[in-house]
Amino acid sequence: MRLPPPDHALSPLTGYTRAHWEAAADALLAAVTPYATEDHALYHLPGDHESWSGRLSDGLEGYARTFLLAAFRRDETALERYADGLAAGVSGVWPRIEDRGQPLVEAASIALALRLTRPLLWDRLDDAVRRRAADWLGDALTAQPWPCNWELFPVTVGGFLESVGHAPEASRAAIDRGLERIEAWYVGDGWYSDGPGRAFDYYNGWAMHLYPVLHAWLAKDQDLLSLYGDRLEAHLASYARLFGGDGAPLRQGRSLTYRFATAAPLWLGALTGRTPLPPGETRRLASGALKHFLERGAVDPHGLLTLGWHGPDPSVLQGYSGPASPYWASKGFLGLLLPPDHEVWTAREEPGPTEREDAATPLTAPNWLLQSTRSDGLVRLHNHGSEDARYDPHYTRLAYSTLTAPSPSYDNSVILDGDPTRTGIEPLGVGDGWAASRHTAGGGARVTSVVLVRGASEVRIHRVTGAPPGTPVRVTGWPTENAELLPALGLDDSLTGHITDDTMLFVALARLTVDPATRSEPLDKTASVRRPTPNEIDVHWQDGPAWRVTLSRDTVEVTPLVD
Template identity: 85%
Template sequence: MRLPPLDRVLSPRTGYTRAHWETAADALLAAVEPYATEDSALYHLPGTHESWSGHLSDGLEGYARTLLLAAFRRDETALGRYADGLAAGVSGVWPRIEDRGQPLVEAASIALALRLTRPLLWDRLDDAVRQRAAAWLGDALTAEPWPCNWELFPVTVGGFLESIGHAPKASREAIDRGLERIEQWYVGDGWYSDGAGRAFDYYNGWAMHLYPVLHAWLAEDRDLLALYGGRLRAHLGDYARLFGGDGAPLHQGRSLTYRFATTAPLWLGALTGHTPLGPGETRRLASGALRYFLDRGAVDEHGLLTLGWHGPDPSVLQGYSGPASPYWASKGFLGLLLPPDHEVWTADEEPGPAEREDAATSIAAPNWLLQSTRSDGLVRLHNHGSEDVRYDPHYTRLAYSTRTTPSPSYDNSVVVGGDPSRTGIEPLGVGDGWAASRHTAGGGARVTGVVLVRGATEVRIHRVTGAEPGTPVRVTGWAAGEGTRSELLPVLGLDHSLTGHTTDGTGVFVALARLTAEPEPVAEPLAETVSVQPAGPDELHVRWRGGPGVSVAMTEESVQVRSLAARTDG
């Protein structure tokens, strides 16, 4: 992909400007054009990983997701091709929209694109084509979605159909029904679970916030925009911390092959005026993510986005991933809806959170602790509240980062009796530099876990109960990744191989961990950064070198973290 020269004046950190985004969008659109069918209704991109929906549905996915990119780019030549494809698609080529079928997902992208470009595409279609298209989309109004972010696809289709006066009653019912259903998953402070349970990941940004906020904005509904925009604003305060100094998003959750779709909520906040971020910071974070992936092989020699993270990588795929799935990355180009003279494009880049400070940020809703270090721009997520066992290992590990990937050999885990599973995660709270949870492992044993962080150092504490006497317990740390160094030291209850054994079915196991991306090894030995000493049968004292001391008291039901100086509840 040939991009313009870097602009280190306007964008001293990434070098990217609006011209880079426009050029990248144009290149991606040009690359997929040869793979369109003769009638332009389907885009059959190359690849061997066919989704469980089948070849025809995958072709529709290729059309819909690249149409969304053309809509954000407002490329009238490309939109003309997609108009031809729409006419053919709704004349019998496209599969029908049915309950819990992939066409429901793609209908939302098509409807959103049509709503955004109505004067350029929809209004130029023949009336007969418009009627057939509305009828095809209309099936989405009553199709049953999966109970997760899919509830927002009928909302998005309903918003477009209502705006053109098609089936107004059914459209309004679909909008109201979907918005009502996602309320049960809103957990506060700008965070949603993606369906029942505690599945927290990027779907918060590229689905749960994106569709309601865009719908409210396009409908010019002030009340809805105040509600959903306020939630977006709250979310972005946390969300901005999920990006490393090198632009990388945290490697956690499912559908990671959507890559720089992670930037969509950043742009959305600027587009609608609901963001706590300055314009220079917004562009820095978004451009950083785009450049991160383009610099690391996300686009192949044919100019196509591959199924993977950097390059092709089957470890980040799901059963629904097809050759065109990565083109949900199109959502990352939402910022092109902002005019060239908007301050988000004209302001000087400002550093993101990971570049400004060493920070330990607790996020109560998902029960996460984010740990970042300015010297290497590395962000680590300590997961004490997110779980979706269908997609292990990208939900259930103890920690994730912007520079590592979960390993098949169970990194960041507590292995009880040879069983590395972590199920039934129950949050036990977060606070200033700490997070805690409880989970089930090893055939029914219970593990109460606490992590405390300062700088790059982590104190990992695990209290195991309910195991057979003498059960082996092994603690694992970071699997070193791209340019990183990983350390793990035993402190209490563990031998040099990071293995210990329960006594009477119970045991407390403590290790120190450190993950860095410094060009040189950290001068200060890990063991000298902190001391951990028993202070009773269920209490430990943790004293940071040159810093505060805390008491950690654990039972199977609760965790209390208190300052040794002030003795206030944590």
């Protein structure tokens, strides 16, 4: 991909400006054009990972997701192709929108693109094409979505159809129904669960906030914009801390092949004026994410986004992932809706939180602890509250980072008698440099886990109950040579211990860093650990405070320890 020369005067950290975003968008659009059918209604991108929806649906996905990119870019030449494709698609080429079918997802992208470009595309179409398109989209108003972010797809379609006067009552009903349903999943501090339960991931930003806020903004509904804007602003205050100093987002959650779609909520805050972030920091974080992936193989030699994270990587795919799925990354180009003279484009880049300070940031709603270190630019997420309904290594591990990927050998886990299962995660609180949770493991045993952090160091504490005496307990750490894991209490040098009548506490020291200066300090010197009573652990940080951790069957207390 050919990009302009870096501009380190305006963007000293990434070198990226609006011109780089425009060039990247143009290159991505140009690369997919040869794969369109003659009528431009379908984009059959190459790849050997066909989604469970089939080739026709995958072709629609290619159209819809790249159309969204063209809408953000507002390229009239490209939009003409998509207008032709729309006319053909709604004349019998596209599959119908049915209950819980993939076309419902793609209808939302098409509707949003049409709403954003109405004077350039929709208003220029023949009346007959508009009627057929509205009728095709109209099935989304009553189609049953999956109970998750899918509830917002009828909202998005309804918002467009209401704006053009099509089926206003049904459109309004779809909008109200979807917005009402997501209320049950809002848990505070700007965080939604992606459906019932506690599935926290990037869908918060690129779906749960994106669609309601954009709908309210486009509809000029100030009451809705106040409600959803407040939530977005609260979310961005912590969201900004999920990016490493190298621009990498945390590798956690599903659908990670959408990559720099992680920039979408950052731009959304600037677009609607609902962000706590300075404009230079917004652009730095967004450009950092785009640059991170473009420089690490996200685009193949043909200019196409691959199915993966950096390059092709099946470990981040789901059954619904097809060749065009990565083009939900188009959402990351939302910032192109902002005019070139907007301050988010003209302000000088400012460092993100990870570049400014070491921090241990508790996020109460998802029960996460974010541990970041300025010296190496790494962010580590200690997961004590997120779990998907289906087993997924991108949800169930105790920790994730901007450097590592979950391993098949069960990194960051507690393994009881060879069983690494972690289900039924219950949050037990987060605080100043600590987080705690409880889960079920090993055939019904209960594990209470606590992590305390300072700098790059971690103290990991596990209390096991309900396991038979003699059960082996092994703890694992970060899956990289840049990590350390040392036994502290109850574990031997292989990080394995055994349940006895009076020994159920297991403690290890961990560290993940690529900073040579940090690694030169012995890990076992950064903290000392002792066990004054069977259910208490005292942690003394070498260069900081001391804490007492009290673990009971149902609670965890972390209190300052005064000598």
